[in-house]
Protein backbone atom coordinates (compact mmCIF):
# COMPACT_ATOMS: atom_id res chain seq x y z
CA UNK A 1 0.00 0.00 0.00
CA UNK A 2 1.17 3.53 -0.78
CA UNK A 3 2.04 5.20 2.53
CA UNK A 4 2.19 8.60 0.83
CA UNK A 5 -1.04 10.56 0.89
CA UNK A 6 0.08 13.55 -1.15
CA UNK A 7 2.15 13.31 -4.33
CA UNK A 8 3.29 16.43 -6.11
CA UNK A 9 4.72 15.37 -9.46
CA UNK A 10 6.70 17.62 -11.82
CA UNK A 11 4.67 20.67 -10.80
CA UNK A 12 5.38 23.93 -12.60
CA UNK A 13 3.74 27.33 -12.29
CA UNK A 14 4.56 30.67 -13.90
CA UNK A 15 3.00 34.10 -13.65
CA UNK A 16 2.94 36.62 -16.47
CA UNK A 17 3.29 40.33 -15.79
CA UNK A 18 3.78 42.99 -18.46
CA UNK A 19 4.71 40.30 -21.01
CA UNK A 20 7.31 38.93 -18.61
CA UNK A 21 7.20 35.30 -17.55
CA UNK A 22 8.11 34.61 -13.91
CA UNK A 23 8.78 30.92 -13.33
CA UNK A 24 7.70 30.54 -9.71
CA UNK A 25 7.62 26.74 -9.34
CA UNK A 26 10.03 24.60 -11.34
CA UNK A 27 9.50 20.87 -11.53
CA UNK A 28 8.47 20.34 -7.91
CA UNK A 29 8.32 16.75 -6.65
CA UNK A 30 7.16 15.88 -3.13
CA UNK A 31 5.80 12.77 -1.44
CA UNK A 32 4.06 13.30 1.88
CA UNK A 33 3.06 10.37 4.08
CA UNK A 34 -0.39 10.11 5.68
CA UNK A 35 -0.32 11.61 9.17
CA UNK A 36 2.97 13.39 8.62
CA UNK A 37 3.72 16.98 9.51
CA UNK A 38 5.77 18.08 6.53
CA UNK A 39 7.57 21.42 6.47
CA UNK A 40 8.48 23.59 3.50
CA UNK A 41 11.12 26.15 4.36
CA UNK A 42 12.46 28.90 2.14
CA UNK A 43 13.17 32.61 1.93
CA UNK A 44 10.61 35.22 1.01
CA UNK A 45 9.69 34.89 -2.67
CA UNK A 46 10.95 31.30 -2.96
CA UNK A 47 7.48 30.09 -3.99
CA UNK A 48 6.12 28.59 -0.75
CA UNK A 49 2.68 30.22 -0.84
CA UNK A 50 2.28 29.53 -4.55
CA UNK A 51 3.01 25.86 -3.90
CA UNK A 52 0.37 25.69 -1.17
CA UNK A 53 -2.10 27.60 -3.34
CA UNK A 54 -1.53 25.07 -6.14
CA UNK A 55 -2.13 22.20 -3.71
CA UNK A 56 -5.59 23.50 -2.82
CA UNK A 57 -6.09 24.71 -6.39
CA UNK A 58 -6.47 28.37 -5.54
CA UNK A 59 -3.88 28.55 -8.32
CA UNK A 60 -3.95 26.38 -11.44
CA UNK A 61 -0.59 24.72 -12.12
CA UNK A 62 0.85 25.00 -15.64
CA UNK A 63 1.82 21.33 -15.68
CA UNK A 64 2.32 18.38 -13.37
CA UNK A 65 0.07 16.40 -11.08
CA UNK A 66 -1.11 16.77 -7.50
CA UNK A 67 -2.48 13.54 -6.09
CA UNK A 68 -4.30 13.72 -2.77
CA UNK A 69 -5.48 10.36 -1.47
CA UNK A 70 -4.97 8.99 -4.99
CA UNK A 71 -7.12 11.66 -6.68
CA UNK A 72 -5.45 14.01 -9.15
CA UNK A 73 -6.86 17.37 -8.13
CA UNK A 74 -5.51 19.05 -11.26
CA UNK A 75 -8.02 17.04 -13.31
CA UNK A 76 -11.23 17.80 -11.40
CA UNK A 77 -14.27 19.67 -12.68
CA UNK A 78 -15.39 22.78 -10.80
CA UNK A 79 -18.03 20.92 -8.77
CA UNK A 80 -15.67 18.01 -7.98
CA UNK A 81 -13.06 20.53 -6.91
CA UNK A 82 -15.53 22.24 -4.55
CA UNK A 83 -16.19 18.88 -2.88
CA UNK A 84 -12.48 17.99 -2.74
CA UNK A 85 -11.58 21.37 -1.23
CA UNK A 86 -13.70 20.54 1.82
CA UNK A 87 -11.12 17.83 2.57
CA UNK A 88 -8.32 20.41 2.54
CA UNK A 89 -8.32 22.85 5.45
CA UNK A 90 -6.14 25.94 5.43
CA UNK A 91 -4.86 28.36 8.05
CA UNK A 92 -3.12 31.65 7.37
CA UNK A 93 -0.62 34.03 8.95
CA UNK A 94 -3.27 36.77 9.07
CA UNK A 95 -5.97 34.36 10.36
CA UNK A 96 -8.53 35.53 7.72
CA UNK A 97 -11.49 35.60 10.10
CA UNK A 98 -14.74 37.48 9.48
CA UNK A 99 -14.55 40.47 11.83
CA UNK A 100 -18.32 40.89 11.92
CA UNK A 101 -18.93 37.27 12.96
CA UNK A 102 -18.49 35.74 16.40
CA UNK A 103 -16.13 32.84 17.11
CA UNK A 104 -19.14 30.51 16.79
CA UNK A 105 -20.27 32.03 13.47
CA UNK A 106 -16.75 31.98 11.99
CA UNK A 107 -16.42 28.28 12.71
CA UNK A 108 -19.97 27.51 11.60
CA UNK A 109 -19.45 29.26 8.25
CA UNK A 110 -17.85 26.36 6.30
CA UNK A 111 -20.52 24.00 7.67
CA UNK A 112 -23.29 26.00 6.02
CA UNK A 113 -22.55 24.22 2.73
CA UNK A 114 -22.55 20.81 4.44
CA UNK A 115 -25.57 18.52 4.84
CA UNK A 116 -25.78 19.23 8.57
CA UNK A 117 -28.92 20.82 10.01
CA UNK A 118 -28.79 23.70 12.50
CA UNK A 119 -28.58 21.60 15.68
CA UNK A 120 -25.96 19.26 14.18
CA UNK A 121 -23.94 22.31 13.16
CA UNK A 122 -24.22 23.74 16.67
CA UNK A 123 -22.98 20.47 18.20
CA UNK A 124 -20.00 20.32 15.80
CA UNK A 125 -19.07 23.97 16.35
CA UNK A 126 -19.18 23.67 20.15
CA UNK A 127 -17.02 20.51 19.98
CA UNK A 128 -14.49 22.32 17.78
CA UNK A 129 -14.45 25.32 20.11
CA UNK A 130 -13.76 22.99 23.03
CA UNK A 131 -11.03 21.21 21.05
CA UNK A 132 -9.14 24.47 20.53
CA UNK A 133 -9.75 25.64 24.11
CA UNK A 134 -11.97 28.65 23.43
CA UNK A 135 -15.23 27.72 25.14
CA UNK A 136 -15.25 30.94 27.16
CA UNK A 137 -14.89 32.97 23.96
CA UNK A 138 -17.68 31.29 21.99
CA UNK A 139 -19.71 34.46 21.40
CA UNK A 140 -16.82 36.96 21.28
CA UNK A 141 -15.78 38.76 18.10
CA UNK A 142 -12.25 38.52 16.59
CA UNK A 143 -11.44 42.05 17.83
CA UNK A 144 -11.84 40.74 21.39
CA UNK A 145 -9.27 37.96 20.88
CA UNK A 146 -5.47 37.74 21.06
CA UNK A 147 -3.48 36.60 18.01
CA UNK A 148 -3.12 33.10 19.42
CA UNK A 149 -6.86 32.90 20.11
CA UNK A 150 -7.62 34.11 16.57
CA UNK A 151 -5.43 31.37 15.16
CA UNK A 152 -7.27 28.82 17.33
CA UNK A 153 -10.49 29.99 15.66
CA UNK A 154 -8.75 29.65 12.28
CA UNK A 155 -7.75 26.08 13.16
CA UNK A 156 -11.24 25.15 14.37
CA UNK A 157 -12.77 26.61 11.19
CA UNK A 158 -10.26 24.71 9.03
CA UNK A 159 -11.21 21.47 10.79
CA UNK A 160 -14.98 22.00 10.52
CA UNK A 161 -15.44 19.74 7.51
CA UNK A 162 -13.10 17.06 8.94
CA UNK A 163 -10.38 17.52 6.31
CA UNK A 164 -7.73 14.90 5.46
CA UNK A 165 -5.14 17.61 4.91
CA UNK A 166 -4.35 20.83 6.73
CA UNK A 167 -2.27 23.46 4.93
CA UNK A 168 -0.58 25.99 7.20
CA UNK A 169 0.78 29.08 5.46
CA UNK A 170 3.11 30.84 7.94
CA UNK A 171 0.45 30.09 10.55
CA UNK A 172 2.55 31.17 13.52
CA UNK A 173 4.61 33.98 11.95
CA UNK A 174 2.50 36.72 13.54
CA UNK A 175 2.69 35.18 17.01
CA UNK A 176 5.16 35.50 19.89
CA UNK A 177 7.37 32.47 20.70
CA UNK A 178 5.25 31.22 23.59
CA UNK A 179 2.00 31.45 21.62
CA UNK A 180 3.75 29.85 18.63
CA UNK A 181 4.63 26.82 20.76
CA UNK A 182 1.06 26.56 22.07
CA UNK A 183 -0.34 26.63 18.51
CA UNK A 184 2.24 24.08 17.30
CA UNK A 185 1.34 21.81 20.25
CA UNK A 186 -2.32 22.12 19.28
CA UNK A 187 -1.53 21.17 15.66
CA UNK A 188 0.54 18.16 16.80
CA UNK A 189 -2.31 17.12 19.08
CA UNK A 190 -4.82 17.43 16.23
CA UNK A 191 -2.62 15.39 13.91
CA UNK A 192 -2.44 12.65 16.54
CA UNK A 193 -6.16 12.71 17.31
CA UNK A 194 -7.42 12.76 13.73
CA UNK A 195 -4.54 11.28 11.69
CA UNK A 196 -4.64 14.40 9.55
CA UNK A 197 -1.73 15.16 7.18
CA UNK A 198 -0.25 18.61 7.75
CA UNK A 199 1.80 20.67 5.32
CA UNK A 200 3.42 23.59 7.09
CA UNK A 201 5.22 26.35 5.28
CA UNK A 202 7.48 28.61 7.26
CA UNK A 203 10.60 30.73 7.16
CA UNK A 204 11.34 29.84 10.79
CA UNK A 205 13.75 26.95 11.41
CA UNK A 206 12.55 26.65 15.01
CA UNK A 207 8.97 26.07 13.90
CA UNK A 208 9.98 23.37 11.41
CA UNK A 209 12.29 21.70 13.94
CA UNK A 210 9.63 21.64 16.63
CA UNK A 211 6.70 20.37 14.62
CA UNK A 212 7.78 18.69 11.40
CA UNK A 213 8.99 15.13 10.83
CA UNK A 214 10.11 15.95 7.30
CA UNK A 215 11.16 19.09 5.52
CA UNK A 216 11.82 20.28 1.99
CA UNK A 217 13.97 23.34 1.29
CA UNK A 218 12.68 25.53 -1.54
CA UNK A 219 14.96 28.03 -3.28
CA UNK A 220 13.97 30.15 -6.32
CA UNK A 221 11.07 27.81 -7.06
CA UNK A 222 13.01 24.53 -6.88
CA UNK A 223 13.23 21.95 -4.12
CA UNK A 224 16.93 21.85 -3.27
CA UNK A 225 16.86 19.14 -0.63
CA UNK A 226 14.34 17.15 1.37
CA UNK A 227 14.28 14.43 3.99
CA UNK A 228 13.84 13.93 7.70
CA UNK A 229 13.98 17.26 9.53
CA UNK A 230 16.89 16.14 11.69
CA UNK A 231 18.99 15.00 8.72
CA UNK A 232 18.33 18.09 6.62
CA UNK A 233 18.81 20.66 9.37
CA UNK A 234 21.83 18.99 10.99
CA UNK A 235 23.70 18.73 7.73
CA UNK A 236 22.11 21.06 5.17
CA UNK A 237 23.37 20.76 1.59
CA UNK A 238 21.60 23.69 -0.08
CA UNK A 239 22.58 27.36 0.22
CA UNK A 240 19.19 28.16 1.74
CA UNK A 241 19.44 25.30 4.26
CA UNK A 242 22.94 26.41 5.26
CA UNK A 243 21.94 30.07 5.72
CA UNK A 244 18.86 29.17 7.77
CA UNK A 245 20.78 26.90 10.15
CA UNK A 246 23.72 29.34 10.41
CA UNK A 247 21.43 32.24 11.33
CA UNK A 248 19.65 30.04 13.85
CA UNK A 249 23.01 29.10 15.44
CA UNK A 250 24.11 32.77 15.57
CA UNK A 251 20.86 33.79 17.22
CA UNK A 252 21.29 31.00 19.76
CA UNK A 253 24.87 32.12 20.56
CA UNK A 254 23.79 35.76 20.96
CA UNK A 255 20.97 34.62 23.22
CA UNK A 256 23.40 32.63 25.41
CA UNK A 257 25.82 35.60 25.53
CA UNK A 258 22.95 37.72 26.87
CA UNK A 259 22.42 35.15 29.61
CA UNK A 260 19.51 33.29 28.00
CA UNK A 261 18.94 29.58 28.60
CA UNK A 262 18.72 27.18 25.60
Ligand SMILES: Nc1ncnc2c1ncn2[C@@H]1O[C@H](COP(=O)(O)OP(=O)(O)OP(=O)(O)O)[C@@H](O)[C@H]1O
Nearest residue numbers: 015017022024042043044045046047048049050051
Ligand atom coordinates in the same frame (compact mmCIF):
# COMPACT_ATOMS: atom_id res chain seq x y z
N1 LIG B 1 -0.39 36.46 -8.69
C1 LIG B 1 0.91 36.69 -8.93
N2 LIG B 1 1.29 37.38 -10.03
C2 LIG B 1 2.59 37.60 -10.31
N3 LIG B 1 3.61 37.17 -9.54
C3 LIG B 1 3.29 36.47 -8.43
C4 LIG B 1 1.94 36.19 -8.07
N4 LIG B 1 1.93 35.48 -6.92
C5 LIG B 1 3.23 35.33 -6.57
N5 LIG B 1 4.05 35.91 -7.48
C6 LIG B 1 5.52 35.93 -7.45
O1 LIG B 1 5.94 34.60 -7.24
C7 LIG B 1 7.10 34.57 -6.43
C8 LIG B 1 6.86 33.63 -5.27
O2 LIG B 1 5.86 34.17 -4.42
P1 LIG B 1 5.32 33.37 -3.16
O3 LIG B 1 4.32 34.25 -2.49
O4 LIG B 1 4.88 32.03 -3.57
O5 LIG B 1 6.65 33.25 -2.29
P2 LIG B 1 6.82 32.89 -0.74
O6 LIG B 1 7.99 31.99 -0.66
O7 LIG B 1 5.55 32.40 -0.19
O8 LIG B 1 7.18 34.31 -0.13
P3 LIG B 1 6.77 34.95 1.31
O9 LIG B 1 7.47 34.11 2.34
O10 LIG B 1 7.29 36.35 1.23
O11 LIG B 1 5.28 34.88 1.41
C9 LIG B 1 7.39 36.00 -6.04
O12 LIG B 1 8.38 36.51 -6.88
C10 LIG B 1 6.07 36.70 -6.27
O13 LIG B 1 6.26 38.04 -6.60
